[in-house]
Amino acid sequence: METTIKDIARKCGVAVSTVSRAINNHPDINPRTRELVLQTIAEHNYVPNNSARNLKRTASRTIAILVKGISNPLFSALVQMIEKEISRNKYNFFLQHVDELQDEIDVALELIKEKRLKGIVFLGGYFSHSKEKLKQLNVPFVLSTAGIQRLEDGTVGSCFSVDDQAESYKMTDFLCRLGHQRIAILGALEGDLSIGRLRLLGYREALIEHGRSVDERLIRYMKEDIPSYSMQNGYEVMKELLEEDLSFTAVYAISDMQAIGACKAIFQKGYRIPDDFAVAGFDGLPDTYYYEPSITTIKQPVEDIAKASIQALFHMIKDKEAVPGKVFAGHLFERESTARASETGGLYVKRRNETETGRYFK
Amino acid sequence: METTIKDIARKCGVAVSTVSRAINNHPDINPRTRELVLQTIAEHNYVPNNSARNLKRTASRTIAILVKGISNPLFSALVQMIEKEISRNKYNFFLQHVDELQDEIDVALELIKEKRLKGIVFLGGYFSHSKEKLKQLNVPFVLSTAGIQRLEDGTVGSCFSVDDQAESYKMTDFLCRLGHQRIAILGALEGDLSIGRLRLLGYREALIEHGRSVDERLIRYMKEDIPSYSMQNGYEVMKELLEEDLSFTAVYAISDMQAIGACKAIFQKGYRIPDDFAVAGFDGLPDTYYYEPSITTIKQPVEDIAKASIQALFHMIKDKEAVPGKVFAGHLFERESTARASETGGLYVKRRNETETGRYFK
DNA sequence: TTGTAAGCGTTATCAA
DNA sequence: TTGATAACGCTTACAA
Numbered sequence: 078m079e080t081t082i083k084d085i086a087r088k089c090g091v092a093v094s095t096v097s098r099a100i101n102n103h104p105d106i107n108p109r110t111r112e113l114v115l116q117t118i119a120e121h122n123y124v125p126n127n128s129a130r131n132l133k134r135t136a137s138r139t140i141a142i143l144v145k146g147i148s149n150p151l152f153s154a155l156v157q158m159i160e161k162e163i164s165r166n167k168y169n170f171f172l173q174h175v176d177e178l179q180d181e182i183d184v185a186l187e188l189i190k191e192k193r194l195k196g197i198v199f200l201g202g203y204f205s206h207s208k209e210k211l212k213q214l215n216v217p218f219v220l221s222t223a224g225i226q227r228l229e230d231g232t233v234g235s236c237f238s239v240d241d242q243a244e245s246y247k248m249t250d251f252l253c254r255l256g257h258q259r260i261a262i263l264g265a266l267e268g269d270l271s272i273g274r275l276r277l278l279g280y281r282e283a284l285i286e287h288g289r290s291v292d293e294r295l296i297r298y299m300k301e302d303i304p305s306y307s308m309q310n311g312y313e314v315m316k317e318l319l320e321e322d323l324s325f326t327a328v329y330a331i332s333d334m335q336a337i338g339a340c341k342a343i344f345q346k347g348y349r350i351p352d353d354f355a356v357a358g359f360d361g362l363p364d365t366y367y368y369e370p371s372i373t374t375i376k377q378p379v380e381d382i383a384k385a386s387i388q389a390l391f392h393m394i395k396d397k398e399a400v401p402g403k404v405f406a407g408h409l410f411e412r413e414s415t416a417r418a419s420e421t422g423g424l425y426v427k428r429r430n431e432t433e434t435g436r437y438f439k
Numbered sequence: 440m441e442t443t444i445k446d447i448a449r450k451c452g453v454a455v456s457t458v459s460r461a462i463n464n465h466p467d468i469n470p471r472t473r474e475l476v477l478q479t480i481a482e483h484n485y486v487p488n489n490s491a492r493n494l495k496r497t498a499s500r501t502i503a504i505l506v507k508g509i510s511n512p513l514f515s516a517l518v519q520m521i522e523k524e525i526s527r528n529k530y531n532f533f534l535q536h537v538d539e540l541q542d543e544i545d546v547a548l549e550l551i552k553e554k555r556l557k558g559i560v561f562l563g564g565y566f567s568h569s570k571e572k573l574k575q576l577n578v579p580f581v582l583s584t585a586g587i588q589r590l591e592d593g594t595v596g597s598c599f600s601v602d603d604q605a606e607s608y609k610m611t612d613f614l615c616r617l618g619h620q621r622i623a624i625l626g627a628l629e630g631d632l633s634i635g636r637l638r639l640l641g642y643r644e645a646l647i648e649h650g651r652s653v654d655e656r657l658i659r660y661m662k663e664d665i666p667s668y669s670m671q672n673g674y675e676v677m678k679e680l681l682e683e684d685l686s687f688t689a690v691y692a693i694s695d696m697q698a699i700g701a702c703k704a705i706f707q708k709g710y711r712i713p714d715d716f717a718v719a720g721f722d723g724l725p726d727t728y729y730y731e732p733s734i735t736t737i738k739q740p741v742e743d744i745a746k747a748s749i750q751a752l753f754h755m756i757k758d759k760e761a762v763p764g765k766v767f768a769g770h771l772f773e774r775e776s777t778a779r780a781s782e783t784g785g786l787y788v789k790r791r792n793e794t795e796t797g798r799y800f801k
Numbered sequence: 802t803t804g805t806a807a808g809c810g811t812t813a814t815c816a817a
Numbered sequence: 818t819t820g821a822t823a824a825c826g827c828t829t830a831c832a833a
Contacts, residue, residue: 081825094804094805098802129490129825148515186484367700369706445810457818488810496811
C-alpha cells in the first residue's frame with residue numbers, strides 16, 4: 078500500500094491537516110512539529126499525490142509549455158529562455174511534447190483542468206485552429222513561432238513569430254539580386270497549410286516581383302516517408318532534382334536542415350557550393366554557421382520571440398488583459414554558400430538574358 | 440465555473456455514474472443513453488478532470504518517457520520508436536522532459552502516484568542513483584542509453600545502452616592504429632561522473648594499451664558557460680587547443696556535435712581535415728554523414744536499444760519478472776574526417792620517433 | 802498551534 | 818440498465 082498523508086499523520090501522532098501544513102510551508106505550525114513531520118516524511122519516502130492536490134487546489138502557479146513534434150532544433154534555445162523566465166517569476170513549469178498528429182488544444186484543455194494551469198505557451202504546431210476552439214481555452218496563452226495567424230481581436234491568445242511569407246520573400250529576393258535566374262525551392266509537404274505554405278508564397282511572390290517566371294518543376298516538396306524538415310529529406314529531394322535537367326543555379330530550402338542535406342547531394346554529384354549552386358536555408362540554426370561552407374540563412378530571433386512571448390503571458394496572467402501579438406523581423410545572414418551568379422559558374426545556367434540590377438547577362 | 444460530470448448528468452437527466460459509464464465505454468449502458476450523454480458532452484465541451492480520474496483509478500495503462508535535458512538529438516529516433524511500440528501495445532504514453540538539474544527519480548516518484556503509471560522509460564540522464572533510491576520506484580522501469588550501471592541483481596530496472604568505455608576505447612584504438620601518436624580528446628564537463636567519465640576512461644585505456652603516454656594537456660573539458668555537448672562548445676575548446684603548441688594530429692570528441700564544432704575551428708585556422716588533423720566523433724548522428732567532410736564516428740544502435748528497452752519494459756509489466764539489461768555494440772563508421780597519420784601531413788607533428796604497427800616514424 | 806470535517810471530480814460497488 | 822453512495826488523498830475553513 079502506498080504511503081499517504083494519513084500514514085504520516087498517524088506515525089507522528091498529529092492530524093492530517095498538520096502534516097499538510099508542514100508540507101506546504103504554512104506559517105501557523107510549530108517549528109518543532111514541522112521538523113518531526115518533515116523527518117517522518119523523509120524516513121518513509123512519502124511523496125504527496127499530485128492528483129489529489131490538484132483536485133483540491135483551486136489555483137496553482139503552473140505554466141505549461143506545449144511543444145509540437147519532438148525534434149525541432151529551433152526550440153531548444155526558445156524553451157530554455159522561457160523556462161528561465163518562468164522560474165524567475167516564481168512559477169512552476171511543465172514541458173510536454175505533443176505528438177505531430179495530436180491536437181494541441183485538446184491536450185491543453187485536459188491539462189488546464191488537471192493542473193489548474195495559469196497559462197500556456199504553445200511552441201510550433203503551426204496553429205490553424207478554429208476560433209471557436211481557441212475560445213475554449215479559458216486561460217491566457219501565447220503562440221510562439223507558430224505560423225502567423227490572423228486572429229480577430231477579442232481572442233485571449235497572442236502570436237509571436239516572424240512573418241514567414243515576408244522572410245521567405247526576403248531570401249528569394251536576395252537570391253534574385255545575386256543574379257540567379259532559376260531558383261529551386263525545397264518546400265514542406267505538398268498541401269501544407271502552415272509555414273510551408275507561407276514560405277512558398279513568399280518565394281513565388283519574389284520571383285514574380287523580379288519578373289522571373291515560376292517554373293513549377295523547380296518547386297519540390299518533402300517526401301512523405303522521410304522525417305519532415307530533416308537533412309535526409311533535403312538530401313533525397315535534392316538528389317532527384319539534380320538528376321533532372323532543369324538548369325537552375327540556386328536552391329532555397331525552407332529549413333536549414335533540408336539545406337544541409339541538399340549540400341550533401343550537391344557535393345556528392347561533384348558540384349561546388351557556391352560556384353555551381355548557391356544554397357540557402359531558413360531558421361538560423363547554429364548548424365548553418367558550423368557547416369562547411371557556412372550556409373546563408375534567415376535567422377529567426379528566437380531569444381526575442383521567447384522573451385516577448387513569456388512576458389506577454391505573464392502580463393495576461395497578472396493584469397488580466399489581452400496583449401497583442403508581435404511580428405519579428407528575421408535577419409538574413411549572408412554566408413559562404415551563396416554567391417553572385419556569374420557568367421562562368423553555374424553549370425546548369427543556360428539562359429542568361431535578363432537585365433538585373435545594373436548587370437548585364439548576355 | 441467549469442463543467443463537471445454532474446452538470447452533464449443533470450442536463451441529461453441521468454446519474455453521474457451513467458455519464459461515467461458513457462465516457463469510459465462501459466458495456467452495461469443503453470446505447471441510446473450513451474449517445475445522448477456523448478452528444479451532451481460534445482455540446483458543452485466537457486473535458487473530464489484527469490486529476491479526479493487518476494485519483495480514483497487504481498490502475499492505468501500509461502507509460503511515461505522521461506527525457507533528461509531538452510536537446511539531445513540522439514533521442515529523437517529513440518523516442519519515436521518507443522512511442523510507436525507503446526501505442527501498438529495499446530498503452531498510453533506520456534513524454535516529459537526533466538531538467539538537467541532535476542532528479543529524474545523524484546520526478547518519476549511523483550508521476551507514479553499521480554498517474555498510476557505502469558512503467559517508465561528513462562532516457563539519458565546518465566544514471567548514478569543509489570540503489571536505495573531506485574528501490575523506491577515500485578513500478579517496472581528501463582534505462583535507455585544511460586551510462587552503464589553495474590546494478591546488483593534484484594533491482595527492477597534494466598539498463599540498455601552501449602558500453603561507453605569500451606566504445607570509446609574502440610575509437611581511440613582506431614586512431615592509434617591509424618598511426619596517430621598524439622590524440623587530443625574533447626571531453627564532457629570536468630568532474631563528470633557519467634558518460635563523460637566512461638568515455639574518457641576508454642580513451643586513457645586505449646592510449647596506455649598502445650604505449651602512448653597520456654598527455655593531460657590534450658585532455659580538454661567542456662566549457663561550463665556554453666551549452667553542454669554543443670557544436671559551440673566543441674568549437675571554443677578546439678580553438679583554444681589549436682592556439683597552444685601541443686603537437687597532436689588527431690582529435691576525438693566524445694559527441695558528434697562537439698566534433699563538428701571542432702572541425703569549424705580547424706578550418707578557420709586554415710588547416711585541412713583529415714590532412715592536418717583527423718577528427719572523430721561519437722554517437723552516430725545523421726549530421727556526421729551530411730557534414731563535409733563526413734565525420735568518423737561510433738554509431739549507437741538506437742533502434743535496437745529502443746526496441747529492446749520497450750520490449751523489456753512490457754515484459755516486466757506483463758509477466759512481472761525482471762529482465763536483465765543488455766549492452767549493445769556500437770559501430771565504428773570510418774569516414775572522410777580521419778586518415779592515416781602520414782609523414783608529410785600533420786602540421787603539428789613534431790616528434791615522430793615511435794614505432795607503430797610496422798611503420799617507422801623517423 | 803492544532804484538530805475536525807467538508808469537499809474537489811471522478812470511478813466503482815452495490816442495490817434497485 | 819441505471820442510480821445512490823462511498824471512496825481516492827489531499828487542502829482548507831472553522832472550531833477548539
